[in-house]
Structure formats: C-alpha cells, structure tokens
Amino acid sequence: MTTSPSIVPNFGSESSDRKLAIICSKGNLDMAYPGLILANAALGEGVDTMIFFTFWGFDMITKSRMNDLQFSPAGNTAMHLPGSDMHIPQSVMPAPGMTAIATKMLKKQIADLDVPEVPDFLDQIVAAGGHLWACRMSADMNKLTMNELRDDVEGIISASDFIEMTEGAQLLFI
C-alpha cells in the first residue's frame, strides 16, 4: 500500500465574497420552507445571506402570524396521499377542516425530519449570521410597523434599497 500526499479539504478562503439574496413572497407553510432551507444551507457554506420578506411572505416575520402558517392542498395537483401516487380529488380539498388536517400532517412530516418550525428556523438563520429585511410596500399595505415584526428584522426597506444592498448577490425569488 502506498501513501498519497496529504489531502486537505478546501473549505474556501475566509474572504469569499459570495452573497445570496432570497425574496420570500409566500405565506403558505409549504412555501415558507424552501427559502429557509436554502438560506440555512448557504450560511453553513459561508455565504453571506439576506432574506427579503414581501407580500404574503410577511406572515413569516409577523409576530402574531408566524406561528400559524397553514398549508392548503386546494389547487395543488401534486398533492398525493402520503406514501402513494394516488391523488386526492380537487373537489374535496375545500371541505371544512381540510386545511387544518393538511397543515397538521405537513408539520408532523417536517418535525419528523428534525426541521424546526418557521420561527425557530429563522432564529437559527439569524444565529448563523443571516440578515432579515421587510418590504416597505407590504408593511404599508398591511399597516404593520417594526413593533409587529420579529425583533431581529433589521429594518423595513424599499425595493430599491434592497436591490442596492444586494449588489453582486445571487438572487432567488420564492
């Protein structure tokens, strides 16, 4: 057996300037997660990450709503019975209680993977160095101020402010 020369993983240079900007525009439970998972992954790779919450995405950072995001299977033709390829007919989706049942099921599936709930997940993202910003127009439309938002939201800013501060960043709209 011959010995190879030393191999050390490349963890990138300390001065990497890669930046990622994620715009979260949805307030459904299922659509809250993609942005959070990608933000968390980017931070774990040493990428400077900022998230801009706009329109329905505002619910993710609004204190009175962030614990109560919901998932509705209505209009989602990719919704199958768990563990099977069978569709649930769209006609039954608007039935009373369906959203509550679907939300409960999705929350359980997420928790089973040890993935945190949305507020906890944002705590983790901020702890990892992520930055949270809120959209000015959405705040004005919803009559919300910084008082109603998570304490770690860094500010309510205009779309142009966000574009300016994310110069050179890769951008995801979700």
Add this chain to the structure above:
Amino acid sequence: MPVIEIAGKQINVNDEGFLTVYDEWDEEIAKTLATQIEVEMTPAHWEIIKFLREDFKTQGETATSRRVQTVGGVPVKTQFELFPKKPAKKMAYIAGLPKPKGCV
C-alpha cells in the same frame, strides 16, 4: 480511496480528505486535522467533536448543525464562532466523520 499519513499514522481518507474509517481516528489525528484547516482546539471545540463521535456511534450518520444544537446543546451561533464559515463540515472533518447528509 487514498491512504495518507496523519500524525505519523497511515489513515484512509476520501478524495476530499475526510477520514473514512471510524476507528482510525484519535485525538492526535484530530489535532493535526484541526491545524490543517486553521482551527485552534479549545475545550469548547473538543466538547463538540466528542459529541459528534458519540452521536455517530448511535445514529450512524454525522449530526448536522441543527442536531449539535438541539441534542448536543451547543448553539448554532457558538458553532459558527468556533468553526467559522462552514461549521458543519469543519466539525465533521476534525471528528473524522463523513460530511453531514441532512439538509438542515
């Protein structure tokens, strides 16, 4: 898979340099691995590395940052301070374990 010399021992690693045999790891090797990626080991670092080693034994996979916080009790923020930029991968590397597979 390459075999390289670390701390005077012949060690199996993958193409990136992560150890591939759990029992070939020891603390001397960990110190060398840490030095190679410019991490200076303190008791706080060792606490995490030991948690990862123990957790791998029972779980069969490397704990993610999330798990190091929820089960190991070390906040994510602290992990980033101790192993800057890429804590999960750096911790796994020094602990002689594969990169974590989980997304979160």
